[in-house]
Amino acid sequence: MHIPDGFIDGKTAAVTAVISAAGVGFALRQVRRELPPRRVPLLGLAAAFLFAAQMVNFPVAGGTSGHLVGGTLVAALLGPSAAVVVVTTVLIVQCFLFQDGGVLALGANVFNMAILNSVIGYMIYRVLCHWLTGIRGRVTAIAFAAWCATVLAAISCAGQLAWSGTIPWSVAFPAMATVHMFIGVGEGLISALVFLAVYRARPDLITETVLTGQPQRLGELVGYGLLVTLGVAVFVAPFACSWPDGLDSVADKFGFSHKMAPLLPAPAPNYQVPCIHWAVGATAVAGAAGSLIVFVLALLMGRWLVPKPKDL
Amino acid sequence: MNSAIEITNLKYRYHDGTEALCGVSFRVAPGECAALLGPNGSGKSTLLLHLNGILPEKLSGDGAVKVLGEPVTTKNLEPIRRQVGLVFQDPDDQLFCPTVQEDVAFGPQQLGLGDAEIAARVQKALAQVGLAGFGRRATHHLSHGEKRRVCLAGVLACEPAILVLDEPTSDLDPRGRREFKALLRQIPATKLIATHDLELVVELCSRAIVLDRGSVVADGPMFELLNDEKLMLEHGLERPHILRHQHPH
Amino acid sequence: MAGAQTEGPVSVHLVNHHHGWHDSPVHRLPAAPKLGVALVIIVATVLAPIQWKVLFIGVAVLLVLTAGLSQLPLFFLFRRLLVLSPFVLGVVLVNAFQPAGRDRWLAVAIKSVLCLLTVILISNTTPFSQILRVLKSIRVPALLITTLALMHRYLFVLMDESDRMRRARASRTFTRGRKFRWQTLATVVGQLFICASERAERIYDAMCARGWK
Numbered sequence: 001m002h003i004p005d006g007f008i009d010g011k012t013a014a015v016t017a018v019i020s021a022a023g024v025g026f027a028l029r030q031v032r033r034e035l036p037p038r039r040v041p042l043l044g045l046a047a048a049f050l051f052a053a054q055m056v057n058f059p060v061a062g063g064t065s066g067h068l069v070g071g072t073l074v075a076a077l078l079g080p081s082a083a084v085v086v087v088t089t090v091l092i093v094q095c096f097l098f099q100d101g102g103v104l105a106l107g108a109n110v111f112n113m114a115i116l117n118s119v120i121g122y123m124i125y126r127v128l129c130h131w132l133t134g135i136r137g138r139v140t141a142i143a144f145a146a147w148c149a150t151v152l153a154a155i156s157c158a159g160q161l162a163w164s165g166t167i168p169w170s171v172a173f174p175a176m177a178t179v180h181m182f183i184g185v186g187e188g189l190i191s192a193l194v195f196l197a198v199y200r201a202r203p204d205l206i207t208e209t210v211l212t213g214q215p216q217r218l219g220e221l222v223g224y225g226l227l228v229t230l231g232v233a234v235f236v237a238p239f240a241c242s243w244p245d246g247l248d249s250v251a252d253k254f255g256f257s258h259k260m261a262p263l264l265p266a267p268a269p270n271y272q273v274p275c276i277h278w279a280v281g282a283t284a285v286a287g288a289a290g291s292l293i294v295f296v297l298a299l300l301m302g303r304w305l306v307p308k309p310k311d312l
Numbered sequence: 313m314n315s316a317i318e319i320t321n322l323k324y325r326y327h328d329g330t331e332a333l334c335g336v337s338f339r340v341a342p343g344e345c346a347a348l349l350g351p352n353g354s355g356k357s358t359l360l361l362h363l364n365g366i367l368p369e370k371l372s373g374d375g376a377v378k379v380l381g382e383p384v385t386t387k388n389l390e391p392i393r394r395q396v397g398l399v400f401q402d403p404d405d406q407l408f409c410p411t412v413q414e415d416v417a418f419g420p421q422q423l424g425l426g427d428a429e430i431a432a433r434v435q436k437a438l439a440q441v442g443l444a445g446f447g448r449r450a451t452h453h454l455s456h457g458e459k460r461r462v463c464l465a466g467v468l469a470c471e472p473a474i475l476v477l478d479e480p481t482s483d484l485d486p487r488g489r490r491e492f493k494a495l496l497r498q499i500p501a502t503k504l505i506a507t508h509d510l511e512l513v514v515e516l517c518s519r520a521i522v523l524d525r526g527s528v529v530a531d532g533p534m535f536e537l538l539n540d541e542k543l544m545l546e547h548g549l550e551r552p553h554i555l556r557h558q559h560p561h
Numbered sequence: 562m563a564g565a566q567t568e569g570p571v572s573v574h575l576v577n578h579h580h581g582w583h584d585s586p587v588h589r590l591p592a593a594p595k596l597g598v599a600l601v602i603i604v605a606t607v608l609a610p611i612q613w614k615v616l617f618i619g620v621a622v623l624l625v626l627t628a629g630l631s632q633l634p635l636f637f638l639f640r641r642l643l644v645l646s647p648f649v650l651g652v653v654l655v656n657a658f659q660p661a662g663r664d665r666w667l668a669v670a671i672k673s674v675l676c677l678l679t680v681i682l683i684s685n686t687t688p689f690s691q692i693l694r695v696l697k698s699i700r701v702p703a704l705l706i707t708t709l710a711l712m713h714r715y716l717f718v719l720m721d722e723s724d725r726m727r728r729a730r731a732s733r734t735f736t737r738g739r740k741f742r743w744q745t746l747a748t749v750v751g752q753l754f755i756c757a758s759e760r761a762e763r764i765y766d767a768m769c770a771r772g773w774k
Contacts, residue, residue: 004648005680006672010608028702040704041408041768042761044711045719049757051712052719053750056727058743068750077754089708093716096692099644099680102673103603166669167655175655190747197751204327205758366766390772398770404718405763410690410710422772450688452717470771 001069001157001180002094002109005102009164015234016160017107023115023227027084030220035082043082046074047089054090058190066186071113071153072121072146073191076138077198077205080122081220087114108160111231112153119224121149132302135199138206140302142195143188147294150184151177151287159236174283181290188298196305315339316474316502317363318378324358324368332358334526340504340519342473347513347534348506350523351548356506357401359523360478363504364396365389380473394423397472397501401479403459412438412454412462413447419470437469438462441495457488464495475501481509510552514538522547585686587631592691593698599683606675611668617675624678631686641681645673689713715760723753 008016031043050070057065075083088110094100101109128141158176162169199206317340324333332355340346348356361367362377365384377384379392400406409415416437420430438444441461454462460480467475480496481489493512496503507513513520513534520537522530524547530537537543541551587595602620609616628638653666690710697706726749 004645004673005603005676006607006669006674007648007652010604013607024705025702028704032704038762038765040707041711041764042758043704043708045715045757045761045764046754047708047712048715048719049754051716052723052753055720056723056746056750058746085705085708089705089712092709093712096680096684097689097713099641099677099684102676103600103680104607104676166665167652171655189743190750193743193747194750194754197748198754201751202755202758205755361766364770366769393770393772400763400767400770402763404715405760406767408711408714408764408767410688410693410714414690418768418773419771422774452714466771 001112001154002091002101003105003157003160005104007102007164007166008105008108008160009166012160012164013104013107015107016111016231017104019227019231019234020107020110020115023224024084024088024110026223026227027081027088027115030081031085034079042078043085044089046078046082046086047093050074050086050090051093053194058186060186066183066190068190068194069113069117069150069187070191071117072125072142072149072187073194075118075122076125076142076145076191076195080119080224083118083122084114087118108157112156112160115224116156116228116231117149117153119221119228120152121145123221123225124148134306135196136302136306138199139192139196139305140298143192143298143301144295145188146191147181147184147188147298148291150187151180154180154183155236156231159232159234163234177283177287181287181294185294185297188294189301192298192301192305314342314381315378316342316344316380317504318376318381319359319362320376320378322359322362322377324355324362332526333362336523336526336528338521338528338531340502342502343500344519345503345505345517346519346521347517348504348521348523349508349510349513349537349547349549350506353525354523354548355526356523357478360398360476360504360506363474363476364393364398366398394470395473397467397470397475399463399467399475399477399480401482403456403463406463406466407451407454407459410450411447412443412449412451415451415462416447416466416469419466423470433469433471434465437465440468440498441465442491457484457491460484460488460492461495464492468499473501475499475503477503477505477507479507480505481507481512510538510549511554514552514554522549524548585630585632587627587682587686590686592687593695595683595687596692596695599679602679603676606672606679611664611671617671620675624675624682627682628678631682633682633685638678638681642674642677645677649673711764715757718760719753719757722756723749726752 035043053068053070056068058067059065071083071087074086078086091101091106091109091114095103095106095109122145124145125138125141128144129138131137132140154176155173158167158169158172161167161172195206319339320337322333322336323331326332336355336359348359350356358367362384363379365386379396382388382392384392407415409418413434416434417430420433425433434447435444438446441464443458443461443465446458446462451459451462464480477496481492484492489509489512493515496505496512496516503516505512505517517534520530520532520534521528522537522543529547530540530543535555538552538555544551602623605616606620611617628635649666649670652669690713693706693710693713696709697703727746730745730749
């Protein structure tokens with residue numbers, strides 16, 4: 001999902017850079033306040049770990065293989081702010097040393113993979129941990145959270161590409177979202193397995209990262225929530241109103257004429273091919289249904305991987 | 313007699329409760345080169361970490377460590393660390409800077425020295441370990457022997473009075489070991505070396521302290537201890553071959 | 562370079578970074594102006610409309626000249642450029658169905674290639690520690706710089722550890738089942754995190770031992 005230079009235009013690059021700088025700055029401030037000095041080197045080492053972990057091939061079928069992206073995993077292990085810093089570090093090194101992702105596109109890549117992925121993944125993980133207890137619950141939570149975070153990051157990426165006019169929304173959204181719904185399954189599974197492996201070998205590393213002060217964390221999450229909402233509002237919302245168009249053509253087909261004026265004019269050029277509009281609406285529906293299916297799968301997987309419920 | 317290092321009844325427990333050190337006591341005189349011997353798991357590394365206050369994490373009443381007459385407490389860690397140069401077992405843990413120059417300069421920088429003084433110390437330290445001109449090399453590109461020497465240089469650049477080394481010649485090839493031994497011989501500081509390399513002990517150390525399961529089981533002149541085959545075998549060591557052909561004078 | 566000859570997947574990115582230290586005029590230039598010029602080139606390339614052909618040709622010529630001066634092997638440069646190919650292909654496919662498609666994908670392709678070549682040249686002629694120093698001078702927060710420095714320093718160490726662990730596991734694996742492989746790989750990755758965590762603590766101790774506060 002690393003966007004190279006040239007795929008997003010100036011205005012998108014500028015806006016994402018500003019939002020990401022604010023997000024990373026906020027994360028750094030949080031880390032400085034919360035992380036004991038003893039764990040400062042852990043940020044750099046976790047970044048090196050993440051990079052090395054991303055290189056590991058998990059064989060799927062034929063010649064294809066899955067890889068860990070790891071934003072949610074790191075957030076579950078180190079907290080959301082540390083995860084933002086760690087993934088940002090990985091992205092910067094990947095950009096400069098390995099040309100994985102463009103320089104001007106750093107803002108977009110950091111927003112999608114460091115901020116959105118880690119924060120949303122963490123939020124969903126924590127919310128689920130409240131309802132599902134024990135290590136089994138955590139394994140389920142991290143699997144589902146990683147899946148959601150992957151899909152949402154992909155949607156944000158699609159939004160940025162569309163806003164730049166590189167790829168129209170009606171193509172980017174279905175393509176990115178559906179592909180990442182599958183990739184996300186691998187991400188969820190790998191995150192869960194790795195989390196479990198860490199727990200089995202060093203359970204103290206897991207409990208160490210349990211939240212200490214709830215109110216403090218709440219403020220942090222509110223801050224991130226605002227940032228993420230802003231980003232989503234800029235990159236996804238303008239296109240979301242093309243969903244009615246997708247549903248429109250379906251409605252037309254079945255004889256109900258139902259015109260809804262879009263809130264904002266959709267910037268993407270219009271297509272004459274109705275099935276592409278339909279794809280957008282269908283993808284949205286599939287996403288909702290898919291979330292439910294994946295959640296159930298995550299529950300089953302948690303049950304399978306952790307034989308008996310253990311108290312954390 | 314003033315001791316460089318004075319340890320009295322030192323105790324330490326790991327997080328899981330196992331006793332690592334059960335009342336260790338010994339002294340090292342200034343200028344002496346003492347070897348800390350013992351099988352794996354005897355507590356050597358744990359003991360060394362007490363010498364500059366890294367352990368214990370929280371100071372309790374268990375025993376005392378005095379360096380150059382000063383007790384090691386949370387209040388005087390800075391001056392203690394200036395006087396005690398600790399060379400860690402894994403050079404990759406110690407070489408955390410990207411280039412050799414920056415790593416050797418790290419210590420002097422923390423001491424608050426001026427740029428010119430830092431550069432001078434770095435040059436001197438690198439020359440001392442035979443790596444003059446290595447300043448611009450990247451640390452992760454060095455060979456194992458070179459890494460060990462840069463670690464030593466980094467510690468020498470702080471000009472400590474006491475040099476503490478944890479397994480300095482493990483993983484080195486024979487030439488690396490010879491070169492490192494020659495380096496150590498030239499350093500006048502008080503030395504405490506935890507090692508399995510018995511030949512190093514014979515060549516450099518005048519005194520040996522044997523640690524086993526957290527307790528000092530023997531402490532005395534190196535020749536005497538190392539020649540005591542029964543003692544050596546009992547504590548997971550052996551009488552070094554080099555001594556079979558030598559006699560203490 | 563450790564890992565560069567293994568058949569494992571870890572080696573791919575290592576081979577893609579040119580470690581040999583050449584002494585070309587480009588290598589010897591100070592980092593700050595190099596980075597500044599590179600940034601200007603990238604911004605200009607991205608912002609300029611595709612109609613400004615002169616600009617793009619000029620940038621291309623400049624980059625080719627720099628590549629020549631830098632003495633970096635051509636084959637290596639070309640292979641690094643190929644990392645763009647999946648994206649370009651994707652955009653091509655998408656825009657192929659559009660009336661204005663061809664022009665659009667050509668514009669994207671040209672801009673990406675020029676920007677990519679700029680970054681390749683910079684990254685292979687400037688040591689990372691110098692790049693970090695420039696970032697420090699533009700007031701990037703110290704915590705981020707430290708994290709970047711430590712990541713870069715321990716990147717290869719951890720990749721070597723990962724290689725070793727996987728080889729050790731593979732030596733004792735006799736089943737071919739995919740589920741078992743996933744379990745094994747996940748255990749290795751988990752172990753890698755634990756190693757990283759423990760090493761971080763030792764590094765902290767080593768930093769304190771030399772007076773870090």
